Amino acid sequence: MHFASDNWAGVHPKIAEALSKHAGGFASAYGTSALDKAVEKTFNEIFERDVAVFFVATGTAANSLALASIARPGGITFAHCEAHLIADEGGAPEFLSGGGRLRPVEGPIGRMQPANLKAAIESATPGNVFAGQAMGVSLTQASEIGTIYELDEIAAISALCREHDLPLHMDGARFANALVSLGCSPADMTWRQGVDIVSFGGTKNGCWCAEALVFMDPARAADLPFIRKRAAQLFSKSRFIAAQFEAYFAGSLWLELAAHANAMAARLAERITAANDARLAWKPRANEVFAIMAKEKAQRLHESGAIFHDWRPPLAERHLVGEGETLVRLVTSFATSPEETDRFGDLIA
Secondary structure (H helix, E strand, O other): OEOOOOOOOOOOHHHHHHHHHOOOOOOOOOOOOHHHHHHHHHHHHHHOOOOEEEEEOOHHHHHHHHHHHOOOOOEEEEEEOOOHHHHOOOOHHHHHOOOOEEEEEOOHHHOOOHHHHHHHHHOOOOOEOOOEEEEEEEEEOOOOOOOOOOHHHHHHHHHHHHHOOOOEEEEEOOHHHHHHHHOOOHHHHOHHHOOOEEEEEOHHHOOOOOEEEEEOOHHHHOOHHHHHHHOOOOOOOOHHHHHHHHHHHHHHHHHHHHHHHHHHHHHHHHHHHHOOOEEEOOOOOOOEEEEEEEHHHHHHHHHOOOEOEEEOOOHHHHHHOOOOEEEEEEEOOOOOOHHHHHHHHHHHO
């Protein structure tokens, strides 16, 4: 019963086959191969416009280089206080953006509220040489706690960005999970709502190691080739990232895998809701389920073979966890089986 992380899941067989298929022969390096170019064209089709695509190794690299591309002296990027960008990147965004800073914005269940974001932006606008200047906004879709920004919420944040001439970045480590949850197109979830840059993740959704930084307007990416090389993220054999994305997109496999992961999370949530001594912290919208239970019960589940993480309650939701209780995170993936979720459900019943 593996619910620790979708990073723990392996690789989908079709993606593994694609890597083997392209393992032989020769192809030009550094993103110039025919396969690289074909996958870039697929990204154009997916987003329904010409975009600039840059393959990188990790989501941290994608997020950090996104900020490096918009960096300004004394620059400040605004993100939710529990965003991966702030809490889990180990200083990489600040380092790779040349000292840019991250300013946390509060909001319930993992999402920035426009009013809080507006106040944060205005505190740094116009720029004060002592305080620095605003340089961008980043939202996480799906959020770090499995919730989703609705399209109108993205549009409201984008409107604030436009008002202050700031680019809007989307951390899409679980982009596909959010997309199938909303039931919309990639274009609808991004540039049509005013998103400028996307960290597009495939690793958590069945790929071996496939992340991309996507610029909705290629003109914004003029310096990215140099920024990526400087950050040691230019792969010589980038065709092997392209091979993963080729299989990932073929036949809408990426959406199928995300839909399965989301369905397993919903199944898990149903079993938790039915339990007498465990409850959902909030409704899951993607493939992460957060539950509250007695610490002793969580320990017994661990001892019974369930693998998951105890989780620190988000700032705005700390009141939900009572004395002697713990918040746990359960993450499903393309590899999660109904049998696993049902066995866990039986344990907590």
